[in-house]
Amino acid sequence: MSMIKTENIHKYFGKNHVLNGIDLEIFPSEVMCVVGPSGSGKSTLLRCLNHLERISSGKIYIDGVLVDHRENDKDVLKTDPKKVAQMCAELGMVFQRFNLFPHKTALENVMIGPVTVKKAPKAKAEEKARALLEKVGIVEKADEYPSRLSGGQQQRVAIARALAMEPKIMLFDEPTSALDPELVGEVLEVMKQLAHGGMTMMVVTHEMGFAREVGTRLIFMDEGKIVEQGTPREVFENPQQERTKDFFRSIL
Amino acid sequence: MIKLPADFFKWGEKMTAMQAKGFLDGTIVTIELTLISIALGLIFGMLLALARISKSKVLRGITWTYVWVFRGTPLMLQLIIVYFAVPLMANAITGNYLNVSMFGAAVIGLTLNTAAYLAEIFRAGILSIDKGQMEAAKALGMTYRQAMLKIIIPQTYRRVIPPFANEFIMILKDTSLVIVIGLAELTRVSKQFAASGEWKFYFVAGAIYLFLTTISTFIFDKMEKHAARYE
Numbered sequence: 001m002s003m004i005k006t007e008n009i010h011k012y013f014g015k016n017h018v019l020n021g022i023d024l025e026i027f028p029s030e031v032m033c034v035v036g037p038s039g040s041g042k043s044t045l046l047r048c049l050n051h052l053e054r055i056s057s058g059k060i061y062i063d064g065v066l067v068d069h070r071e072n073d074k075d076v077l078k079t080d081p082k083k084v085a086q087m088c089a090e091l092g093m094v095f096q097r098f099n100l101f102p103h104k105t106a107l108e109n110v111m112i113g114p115v116t117v118k119k120a121p122k123a124k125a126e127e128k129a130r131a132l133l134e135k136v137g138i139v140e141k142a143d144e145y146p147s148r149l150s151g152g153q154q155q156r157v158a159i160a161r162a163l164a165m166e167p168k169i170m171l172f173d174e175p176t177s178a179l180d181p182e183l184v185g186e187v188l189e190v191m192k193q194l195a196h197g198g199m200t201m202m203v204v205t206h207e208m209g210f211a212r213e214v215g216t217r218l219i220f221m222d223e224g225k226i227v228e229q230g231t232p233r234e235v236f237e238n239p240q241q242e243r244t245k246d247f248f249r250s251i252l
Numbered sequence: 253m254i255k256l257p258a259d260f261f262k263w264g265e266k267m268t269a270m271q272a273k274g275f276l277d278g279t280i281v282t283i284e285l286t287l288i289s290i291a292l293g294l295i296f297g298m299l300l301a302l303a304r305i306s307k308s309k310v311l312r313g314i315t316w317t318y319v320w321v322f323r324g325t326p327l328m329l330q331l332i333i334v335y336f337a338v339p340l341m342a343n344a345i346t347g348n349y350l351n352v353s354m355f356g357a358a359v360i361g362l363t364l365n366t367a368a369y370l371a372e373i374f375r376a377g378i379l380s381i382d383k384g385q386m387e388a389a390k391a392l393g394m395t396y397r398q399a400m401l402k403i404i405i406p407q408t409y410r411r412v413i414p415p416f417a418n419e420f421i422m423i424l425k426d427t428s429l430v431i432v433i434g435l436a437e438l439t440r441v442s443k444q445f446a447a448s449g450e451w452k453f454y455f456v457a458g459a460i461y462l463f464l465t466t467i468s469t470f471i472f473d474k475m476e477k478h479a480a481r482y483e
Contacts, residue, residue, distance in 0.1 A: 050390075050391055051390070052387050052390065052391065081395060081396070082395065085390070085393045085394065085395050086393060088390055088391055088392075088393050089392060089393025090393075091391070092391070093387075093388075093391035095384060095387070095388065095391075097384055099382075099384035099385060099387060099388035100388075101385065101388070101389075101403055101407075102407065102482055102483070103406050103407050103482050104482075112392070112402065112403075113392035113393065113394075116392075116394055116398050116402055117392060117393040117394055117398070145481075145482040145483075146482075147482060147483055158388075161392070162391070162392075165392055165393060
């Protein structure tokens with residue numbers, strides 16, 4: 001069964017038709033990479049999945065459960081804010097700009113989700129947070145505030161923070177786009193590790209190397225539509241659509 | 253050349269124990285008025301700020317009107333209305349006078365006024381926080397309330413302290429306006445003692461106000477530095 005399934009998702013920002021009928025299914029342990037020119041709707045798609053944006057119409061299923069169903073910008077399925085919050089916690093999100101909480105140390109950033117949302121005991125949450133910081137290779141910075149960390153370190157803390165909620169799926173919204181080039185590698189390394197550990201991931205990215213190496217499926221989006229999809233190898237080496245070919249030509 | 257009388261600077265010995273006690277009591281009343289009004293105004297102002305940024309049009313309308321009225325009319329008039337007009341209004345409506353003590357009326361007037369200013373300060377503070385912070389909190393599964401309490405509001409402290417300190421000092425000085433309802437705070441005490449021609453007592457009051465505002469400024473500076481520790 002699919003972890004995420006979307007049916008005919010549309011999203012308008014005013015008159016701007018940002019998502020134009022997206023049908024998508026992500027299966028367990030898949031690493032789905034989403035590429036496309038800026039403004040193609042790939043980030044919006046990700047943000048719609050965990051309610052940071054509300055879809056205009058369509059259906060979203062998570063783990064087989066219908067969690068969002070809207071038509072004409074109105075709820076068809078009544079959504080309870082508490083349930084929405086719970087659902088969001090099942091989707092870990094990593095942002096382009098990290099969005100760490102600046103008034104909390106690295107360790108506190110990782111603990112705050114379980115402590116606040118799951119009411120986990122502090123000692124237990126701390127133990128787990130340290131283990132996660134260890135996993136992303138940054139446990140020695142546990143007591144530093146985000147402002148004292150490099151972009152790459154901040155993003156690794158942000159990944160640990162998302163993992164602390166034990167999400168079923170990790171969503172990455174251009175996780176390396178705000179990083180200095182020399183810091184990109186350390187973040188991709190952590191993501192690679194996660195993928196090898198069997199985590200289901202959806203990654204909006206410009207890192208074609210990562211997509212090719214780690215991705216199990218590649219989606220090319222343009223103008224709010226999925227133009228082409230397949231294994232990264234298929235899409236990179238033998239794109240079928242003109243727009244896909246143009247895009248690869250323009251970036252390589 | 254103006255010749256100063258010999259006793260011009262020698263006034264300390266002229267303050268009797270009774271007068272010293274009067275100043276002390278007046279100073280305590282001024283401090284109490286300030287602290288109680290600011291503490292109540294803080295809570296009320298925060299609620300107003302949250303209502304002002306809520307999704308409900310009705311709440312937004314009510315709080316907008318509140319701020320409009322209380323910032324748009326003089327504090328002195330507000331104090332007069334609370335102490336003199338409200339009991340009469342109550343009588344006209346219910347047939348019973350509403351008895352409010354001078355101190356109670358002063359606290360109510362000052363609180364209602366400062367809450368309007370604090371609401372705007374808090375609102376600006378909340379709106380200044382990057383919206384990625386709310387998104388990150390929501391992505392972790394926090395509700396709006398949890399996100400506000402744990403993530404957004406704590407981050408506003410550093411930004412809010414300077415304008416809050418400003419408002420605190422304004423209120424500290426504006427407690428002198430309660431003279432219109434007759435409460436024996438610092439300014440009124442000095443006026444009473446000075447009535448016998450001892451003009452120097454006004455300057456005693458001034459020195460005490462200056463002392464209080466200086467200490468406040470010092471404390472707020474410390475708080476601001478502490479709040480900025482993570483930047």
